[in-house]
Amino acid sequence: MNILVCIKQVPGSNKVDVDAKTGVLKRDGVESKMNPYDLFALETAFRIRENRGGKVTVLTMGPPQAEAVIREAFMMGADDGALISDRKFGGADVLATSYTISQAIRKLGSFDLILCGKQTTDGDTAQVGPEVAEYLDIPHVANVLRIVELKEDALILDMDMPHTVEMVEVLYPCLLTVEKDIFMPRLPSYRRKLETSAWPVKTLTFADFEDQDVMKYGLNGSPTQVERIFPPAVNAQREMLRGEAEELAAEVSTKLVHLKLI
Amino acid sequence: EEERATVDKSQWKGICVYVDHVDGEIHPVTMELLGKARELADQVNFPVHALFIGSQVTDSAAELLHYGADKVYCYDDPALKDFRIEPYAAAFEDYIRKVQPSSILVGATTVGRSLAPRMAARFRTGLTADCTVLEIKENTDLVQIRPAFGGNIMAQIKTPHTRPQLATVRYKVMNALPRKAEASGEVIVCTVPQEKMVSRIKVLEVRPKEKETSISDAETIIAVGRGVKGEKDMAMVEELADLLGAQIAGTRPLVESGWLDTRRQIGLSGRTVKPKLIITLGISGSVQFAAGMKSSDYIFAVNCDEKASIFDIAHYGIVGDLYEVLPELIRRIKMEKEA
Ligand SMILES: Cc1cc2nc3c(=O)[nH]c(=O)nc-3n(C[C@H](O)[C@H](O)[C@H](O)COP(=O)(O)OP(=O)(O)OC[C@H]3O[C@@H](n4cnc5c(N)ncnc54)[C@H](O)[C@@H]3O)c2cc1C
Ligand SMILES: Cc1cc2nc3c(=O)[nH]c(=O)nc-3n(C[C@H](O)[C@H](O)[C@H](O)COP(=O)(O)OP(=O)(O)OC[C@H]3O[C@@H](n4cnc5c(N)ncnc54)[C@H](O)[C@@H]3O)c2cc1C
Incomplete structure (x- = not known):
């Protein structure tokens, strides 16, 4: 079984600041980590490998320092990994990111199963998985809660729907986005750290891809444009009530009656 | 950035709402999006479409005409009974090719979050996730505002060169219009060839979640x-x-x-x-x-x-x-x- 897991490097905290003058995110000096939701995808891959044998490859797209998440995945148990990095890929939105990832996957070989996290903690769109599946022309199942059974040619899964849980069977090759808590992720191991520290990490660049149309990558290949970013608004119309508990309670109940809430 | 071609926006008209449902039971986010679509459409003189994909849904389709839809495009086929990505995407693609809507609003449910990105990639267009504010410019570009970084910042996003413009919106963010007593508009029944209804996914069982007072x-x-x-x-x-x-x-x-x-x-x-x-x-x-x-x-x-x-x-x-x-x-x- 050939399994690929897509992982992303994200800021260590999502408490970001916006530069009031330039309206740009202040990312300098912010620590990075692996997107926490991707840990669940990785763990799912390891469990499937334990059951069916095979190989787990990890793939990330980002600046050169994103190699760190590949190394971290090695320490947890990944067998192989590649970094997609090129200046031409900068400023990519979901569409360009997904297209770039799909080109890299085609370059790396063929996979029976591709796993993604549910979403990231920065861009937070939950769209990359399904778009990658579209470009690879394979089915996907999102919001996978549980793996029910691993068959020779298919997976049986529970998928989370608003009011129901659907059990579906999907043939390989396919892509899944897994819910958090599908399995408890393991910690990186020190022994694996020593074993893997000299492993090379392949870097894939624009030159490696079959599709050499620059207009499909990075900012050029991104149909969405972020016009501005700003901190969430605070409510200016609030009314503050202070005083003894008795007065406060009286005021609140009067307001509730007045607003027809009781 | 190199010079990028922009589509002829005048060829893309209307604001579409994808009808989210299970077995024909319409998710209320749909009515909320119709309310928003109506408001946006009226500013640029567009019609409001609802896109209803499923099996035996034509009867409930008329209900949407009470909530602001001018036209309900209905893909009604036994093969569309359960949500499976390939046939649903095929019907969705057919609608987009034939009708060329300017914008499509999709509820951020499991189904919506699966279908919308598929369509965005298929048409190489933009999709903005979890919008909390949607406005429209005279040139029919959507102004989309969404939280990111776990709600710590807001981003204003537009899709200026391509059509359709896609946006997902969570349940309980927009407001539905009150149900009109009279229905106005029409239901249009559409079909896609059976060879597009094949899927590599089989739905084995649909079980209700433990009854919860949500x-x-x-x-x-x-x-x-x-x-x-x-x-x-x-x-x-x-x-x-x-x-x-x-x-x-x-x-x-x-x-x-x-x-x-x-x-x-x-x-x-x-x-x-x-x-x-x-x-x-x-x-x-x-x-x-x-x-x-x-x-x-x-x-x-x-x-x-x-x-x-x-x-x-x-x-x-x-x-x-x-x-x-x-x-x-x-x-x-x-x-x-x-x-
Ligand atoms: C404030 C802000 C708002 C944005 N809003 C939008 C928007 O509405 N629409 C849009 O098109 N773009 C948007 N973007 C750009 C978008 O966030 C990036 O393109 C990002 O690279 C991919 O999206 P994501 O982080 O949302 O990933 P998600 O779709 O949330 O990620 C899902 C899974 O895909 C995989 N994955 C995601 N990124 C990578 C990667 N780089 N390498 C390997 N695997 C990966 C992981 O398994 C991850 O768990 C926004 C960016 C910012 C800063
Ligand atoms: C990735 C991530 C996701 C998260 N998701 C969620 C989420 O979905 N939902 C969520 O809630 N949190 C979430 N959290 C946690 C969140 O950051 C906060 O830690 C949490 O919301 C704080 O809960 P709290 O307000 O109950 O506690 P605290 O922050 O400890 O606040 C307690 C408050 O009670 C007040 N107080 C104490 N005694 C009294 C008294 N006698 N009378 C009146 N007031 C009193 C205090 O002044 C204080 O303001 C998430 C965190 C992370 C990192």
Whole structure:
């Protein structure tokens, strides 16, 4: 079984600041980590490998320092990994990111199963998985809660729907986005750290891809444009009530009656 | 950035809402999106479309004409009974090719979050996730505002060169129009060839989730946080909730302590709620919590710390000790109800 897991490097905290003058995110000096939701995808891959044998490859797209998440995945148990990095890929939105990832996957070989996290903690769109599946022309199942059974040619899964849980069977090759808590992720191991520290990490660049149309990558290949970013608004119309508990309670109940809430 | 070609926007007309449903039962986010679509469409003289994909759905399709849709495009086929990505995407693609809508709004449900990105990639166009504000420019570009970084920042996004423009919106963010007594508009039945109805996915079983009284649908919520010191104090909270006919919900720490069921967690990693009234008791108002409740109609917050950030989003901030305020409030409300 050939399994690929897509992982992303994200800021260590999502408490970001916006530069009031330039309206740009202040990312300098912010620590990075692996997107926490991707840990669940990785763990799912390891469990499937334990059951069916095979190989787990990890793939990330980002600046050169994103190699760190590949190394971290090695320490947890990944067998192989590649970094997609090129200046031409900068400023990519979901569409360009997904297209770039799909080109890299085609370059790396063929996979029976591709796993993604549910979403990231920065861009937070939950769209990359399904778009990658579209470009690879394979089915996907999102919001996978549980793996029910691993068959020779298919997976049986529970998928989370608003009011129901659907059990579906999907043939390989396919892509899944897994819910958090599908399995408890393991910690990186020190022994694996020593074993893997000299492993090379392949870097894939624009030159490696079959599709050499620059207009499909990075900012050029991104149909969405972020016009501005700003901190969430605070409510200016609030009314503050202070005083003894008795007065406060009286005021609140009067307001509730007045607003027809009781 | 190199010069990029822009589509002829005049060839793309109308605002479409994808009808989210299971077995023909329409998810209310659909009506909310129709309300928004109507408002946007009226500004640029566009029609509002609803796209209904399923099996035996044509009968319920007419209902959408009471909520602002001018045309309901209905793909009704036994092969579309359960949601499977390839046939649903094939029907969706067929609609886009034939009708060329300018914008498509999709509920951010499991199905919507699967289908919308598929369509965006297929048509190489933009998709903006979880929009909280949608406006439209004269040139028919959408102005899309969405939270990112877990609600810590907002981004304004546009899709200026391609069509259709796609956006997902969570449930309880937009407002539905009241149901019109009279239906206006038409239902258009469409078909796709059977060879496009094949799938590599088989739905084996659909089971209802444990019947829960979902906090997402509650009109009134009492939300508790770490200001509540002991599990026994929940009795007092329950008394208030009973008086107001409210559901009890809370912050993540309370769920982690086991005092509340996970399904009662409000916030980024919990549920989004939009009740008429929410009273928060001893909640600091972290961005992760606020992300799940800040569009409530009326927020009353009780907190002893004047600087608590819950007061930034509350309509009424009550600075006080909940252990003093709550018993008084219960007494008062009982009086009001007896009066
Ligand atoms: C404030 C802000 C708002 C944005 N809003 C939008 C928007 O609405 N629409 C849009 O098209 N773009 C948007 N973007 C750009 C978008 O976030 C990036 O293109 C990002 O690279 C991919 O999206 P994501 O982080 O949302 O990933 P998600 O779709 O949330 O990620 C899901 C899974 O895909 C995999 N994955 C995601 N990224 C990578 C990667 N780089 N390498 C390997 N695997 C990966 C992981 O398994 C991950 O768990 C926004 C960016 C910012 C800063
Ligand atoms: C990725 C991520 C996702 C998260 N998702 C969620 C989520 O979905 N939902 C969520 O809730 N949290 C979430 N959190 C946690 C969140 O950051 C906060 O830690 C949490 O919301 C705080 O809960 P709280 O307000 O109950 O507790 P605290 O922050 O400890 O606040 C307690 C408040 O009670 C007040 N208080 C104390 N005693 C009294 C009294 N006697 N009378 C009146 N007031 C009193 C205090 O002044 C204080 O403001 C998430 C965190 C992360 C990192």
